[in-house]
Amino acid sequence: MTVTAVRATxxxxxxxxxxxxxxxxxxxxxxxxxxxxxxxxxxxxxxxxSVVEVALRRWPAAVLVGTGLDVDDLRQEGLLGLLAAAxxxxxxxxxxxxxxxxxxxxxxxxxxxxxxxxLPERVRAxxxxxxxxxxxxxxxxxxxxxAGRTGxxxxxxxxxxxxxxxVVATSVDTLPEWAHPxxxxxxxxxxxxxxxxxxxxxxxxxxxxxxxxxxxxxxVHRTPVGELAAxxxxxxxxxxxxxxxxxxxxxxxxxx
Numbered sequence: 001m002t003v004t005a006v007r008a009t010x011x012x013x014x015x016x017x018x019x020x021x022x023x024x025x026x027x028x029x030x031x032x033x034x035x036x037x038x039x040x041x042x043x044x045x046x047x048x049x050s051v052v053e054v055a056l057r058r059w060p061a062a063v064l065v066g067t068g069l070d071v072d073d074l075r076q077e078g079l080l081g082l083l084a085a086a087x088x089x090x091x092x093x094x095x096x097x098x099x100x101x102x103x104x105x106x107x108x109x110x111x112x113x114x115x116x117x118x119l120p121e122r123v124r125a126x127x128x129x130x131x132x133x134x135x136x137x138x139x140x141x142x143x144x145x146x147a148g149r150t151g152x153x154x155x156x157x158x159x160x161x162x163x164x165x166x167v168v169a170t171s172v173d174t175l176p177e178w179a180h181p182x183x184x185x186x187x188x189x190x191x192x193x194x195x196x197x198x199x200x201x202x203x204x205x206x207x208x209x210x211x212x213x214x215x216x217x218x219x220v221h222r223t224p225v226g227e228l229a230a231x232x233x234x235x236x237x238x239x240x241x242x243x244x245x246x247x248x249x250x251x252x253x254x255x256x
Contacts, residue, residue, distance in 0.1 A: 036086050036097050042248060044086045045079060051098055052078035055105045063113060063162070072225045072240035074109050076218060079247070081108030112222070126152060126160045203250035214239060215246040 039047060055078055056071065064070060085104035089097055133149040134141040147154045204212055214232065217223040218239075229236040 035091070036089050039086070041083055041086070044083060045248075048082060048086075048098065048101055049079070051101045052082055052105055055102055055109060058106060059109065059113075067113060068224045068226060069112070070225055070236060072236060072243075073112065076225075076240070076243060077108050077112045078105045080219065081105040084108070123160060126150075126156065130157055130160050207246055207249060211242055211246045214242050215250070218243045219247070 036044065052075060056074060059074065064074075081104050082101055085097075085101040088104075089100055091097075093100075129150045129152070130146055133146045137145050137149065143154050143157050146152075147157050150157070152160070204215070207215065210232070214228060217228055218225070225236045225239050229239045232239065
């Protein structure tokens with residue numbers, strides 16, 4: 001066989017549909033994703049943590065205005081929601097776990113935003129005024145125009161709009177029928193289980209005292225990241241790093 005013929009044969013083989021290509025010793029086929037109920041809590045976070053990051057994109061920065069929360073608070077609430085979703089997931093319902101988890105995680109984030117934001121009556125009154133002005137002005141409803149019509153400052157109009165958006169966003173938290181587990185498992189249930197499991201208690205005990213204090217403040221008492229940062233004299237991002245690293249240690253049951 002000539003070199004040209006060999007090249008032609010090789011090219012022909014490479015262009016076959018993947019299902020017809022010959023297998024070779026040592027070649028690997030992609031492994032299917034493990035069943036959720038086969039994963040440890042740490043495994044769930046590793047395999048499906050991207051669900052939390054996708055859910056975070058649902059919330060514009062404006063929804064955090066005036067809540068005392070930041071994106072790290074939402075992220076950590078989402079991680080607890082992800083663990084709760086893994087606990088309550090029923091594969092027999094025919095819904096893929098990522099879709100189910102996304103709904104439960106988003107609902108967990110909605111809940112923490114709603115609890116952090118009891119809308120004062122004064123804000124509600126201003127929101128009604130802004131709504132009426134926006135309706136009357138139509139296409140000309142700029143922030144400046146609304147401020148002029150309502151007598152509010154432009155900054156107040158923007159803040160009221162952000163607060164109203166937050167209320168609307170966090171009210172959209174009704175799970176579809178397939179997302180309701182037979183036995184509801186909340187993020188709080190997961191936290192209690194983390195505290196009570198002996199292997200996890202060992203992980204908590206192995207943490208440095210400061211890390212243990214910060215972790216329990218965040219996941220048990222739901223102390224906002226900003227408040228913890230001020231109390232500990234560090235940045236909010238540092239608090240987030242400590243919580244994430246400590247949670248990973250506790251879920252593994254062994255310190256780094």
